[in-house]
Amino acid sequence: MTLPEPLFRMEGISKRYGGAVALKNADIVVRPGAIHAVLGENGAGKSTLIKIMAGVVTPDEGRMLLDGKEITFASPAAANAAGIVCVFQELSLIPDLSVADNIVISNPPQRFGMIDRRRQRRIAEEALARAGASDIHPSVLVKDLPLSRRQMVEIAKALARKPRLMILDEATSALTQSDVEKVFAVLKRLRAEGMALIYISHRMHEIAQLADECTVFRNGRSIESYPAGTKTDQQVVELMIGREYNNVFPPKPPHRREEKPILSCRDLSWGERLSGVTFGIRPGEIIGFGGLDGQGQRELLLALFGVLREVKGEIVIDGRRIRLKSPRDAKSAGISMALIPEDRKTEGLMLPMTVRENLSIAALDRISRNGVIDRAAERREIDELFKVLAIKAANFDMPVAALSGGNQQKVVIAKWLMNRPRIILLNDPTRGIDVGTKQEIYLLLRRLADAGAAVIFYSTDYDELIGCCDRVLVMYDGSIIRELEGANINEHELISAALNIAGDQRRTVQ
Structure with a gap:
């Protein structure tokens, strides 16, 4: 032809x-x-x-x-x-x-x-x-x-x-x-x-x-x-x-179910977008949220991070009921929560500002003394994060807007890791980035979980849910309708649950 x-x-x-x-x-x-x-x-x-x-x-x-x-x-x-x-x-x-x-x-x-x-x-x-x-x-x-x-x-x-x-x-x-x-x-x-x-x-x-x-x-x-x-x-x-590509997702370690949840939700509701959401997550777990887009997954992450007003139900951390009035409450020392937002350009970064300024802003309380930033401590933290996330940037003082999309996403993640969070919320974190950077993020999430963090991970990519998550909670119409674990985390089960084909199976997930 x-x-x-x-x-x-x-x-x-x-x-x-x-x-x-x-x-x-x-x-x-x-x-x-x-x-x-x-x-x-x-x-x-x-x-x-x-x-x-x-x-x-x-x-x-x-x-x-x-x-x-x-x-x-x-x-x-x-x-x-x-x-x-x-x-x-x-x-x-x-x-x-x-x-x-x-x-x-x-x-x-x-x-x-x-x-x-x-x-x-x-x-x-x-x-x-x-x-x-x-x-x-x-x-x-x-x-x-x-x-x-x-x-x-x-x-x-x-x-x-x-x-x-x-x-x-x-x-x-x-x-x-x-x-x-x-x-x-x-x-x-x-x-x-x-x-x-x-x-x-x-x-x-x-x-x-x-x-x-x-x-x-x-x-x-x-x-x-x-x-x-x-x-x-x-x-x-x-x-x-430019190299051999193997083992896209890191292996999943066995988890001890007897551990107590670090975070639990009970009957969490918000307007017409969330209805009776109940689940728990233990230290060292990666829990994925699946389902068709727009079923309340994003609103759930925002509710957990204190962004939404008039949220009903209970949020329990370390066995203690808490009330999150703002993101400041969520990232406070006693809770140590972080949210990696959906849109890095408008929600995660200040594009005209430097890489260093973007990295430091979420951790100013921790790296400042009497209102003055400890530049030596800031430099040590940033050096370590550059190594851990393999961020490619000519220097710390270049505008973050000049970085590639994958490196911008690494900066968003690194910004929150400056706070050393115990609970990490991720909203579709690999959207629009390349396969090599995705693999690095998957490895990072597993390392964070292995170190004791609880990771809540919403993704529109079924392969990520299958490859990364210890459990997947599928949402439909603002509620969790199914929990998948082990061999049941597969494309057939995810799609069936997302479409609610097996009927209404709303559950309490602990």
Whole structure:
């Protein structure tokens, strides 16, 4: 079968930031009517590559060709005008504007010098329908949508620009499973219509399901391109990380059930989102929370951390009933709780501030004397955390925004480890990071549990729940409906429980 001529090509692309090389002689060929997957660890150069394609960054060397003609983009608007649109992992939506305003923001329809609201709404409705999100009302404010629905608006916004080449950077990482299936159907339809698509994801099963061609990047270089399906997952991962890849998840040690829970919840309820949640966790355990997205898992973590108001029921720590009025109470010395939030960019980090400032802020009480930070103690703590988490940063005083996504997530985790927590809550902590960094986080969680911490871990990835957790509590409609343990922690049981196929089996889990 003869392949169509490339729509877009990059040859010998290099980009440096000071002394750091982000890309070195990178090549990629993208064809119309095909989905081209770009694979690589965080920091491999993928983000720089797509920023150059989208006109955000100018390369130092190399050339780009569109329809065989050499091109350069001075701005994202120039790339959009050429038919290249990017859906970035970090959303570009304006929260205080409506969905319709966001979709047409770069080129709103006008009538008599004013925005034509009727036509704007029609454009938004068509774009949302094309993105498989016709249930989102164009008039709703973006800030009132959950993260997964905002991601669908971002995709609709890109489709409204009628691209010839659409780039999707971890576009499904924040989506529910039903939304993922809708996006896949949309992408397959766009491919059939002749659009060229570049798809970046760390979820190997998505690549297997969608991609026609693949290119692997490592350390800023394009390592190899190949037809999808011609390499095993292990071969692909080894290309990405440059070494043999084994034992993704650390072994699970046997646990002594006779130990008393460090944390227990009894009949925890909050509005319509949580209903009668009862469970306990012992020191050294990793408990996973499963179920379809939006069944109360996130609200449960927020309730445990003192974020939510008017939570009913009991929270018991070390056998003592407590009342958590704020996160300050949760992280206090007598409780020592930490929460790794879902969205590292908006909830976990202060992007303009330095790595050092981000790491220290949660532990200021512990590393300060009379209101003055003990810089020597701070340096010792940060040095140790850099080693433990293998954080890759040129220095402590660089902006945390300059780090790759995986290293930013390590900083979020390290920030809370500065407090030496006994109870660690994690909200989908590996979303949008590479397989190598995921493995490091899995090992870290097991080490923390082995040292006596209690780890509560919500994940949308079934493989993580199966591989990491000693027990999995499946939530449905705000309640725990099933506990899985041992050999019962498998994909079939997780999916059956998530869909509540076996009927309502609400339980008290101790």
